[in-house]
Amino acid sequence: METLMHALPTVKPGDDGEAVETVQGLLQARSHPEVAIDGRFGPATAAAVKAVQAWGHVTADGIVGPATWPVLLRVQ
Structure with missing residues (x-):
């Protein structure tokens, strides 16, 4: 999974x-x-x-990268 992210x-x-x-579609699906x-x-x-990011307990820097994709995809 990590390689995919x-x-x-x-x-x-x-x-x-x-x-x-x-990203925007996933955000809408996540109540935004x-x-x-x-x-x-x-x-x-x-x-x-x-x-x-704050909800998913990852650094809230506004950048969607390897730490944030799993939160958006709900696979963490």
């Missing part, structure tokens, strides 16, 4: 594209309806990522 992209504020849309699925990692997405 490291294969996923790191997604951070300022990014855009399909990976951001994936304020996040639009627009493919742009802006302030609302960053705030929701930080909230999910």
Whole structure:
């Protein structure tokens, strides 16, 4: 599982594209309806990522990487 998480992209504020849309869809599924699925990692997405990170007990830095993907995917 760890290898798979490291294969996923790191997604951070300022990014855009399909990976951001994936993060935004997962955030909506995790009770963050304020996040639009627009493919742009802006302030609302960053705030929701930080909230999910705090909930999942990982560093709340707003960056979706190997520690945050399992929280979003609920496989931790």
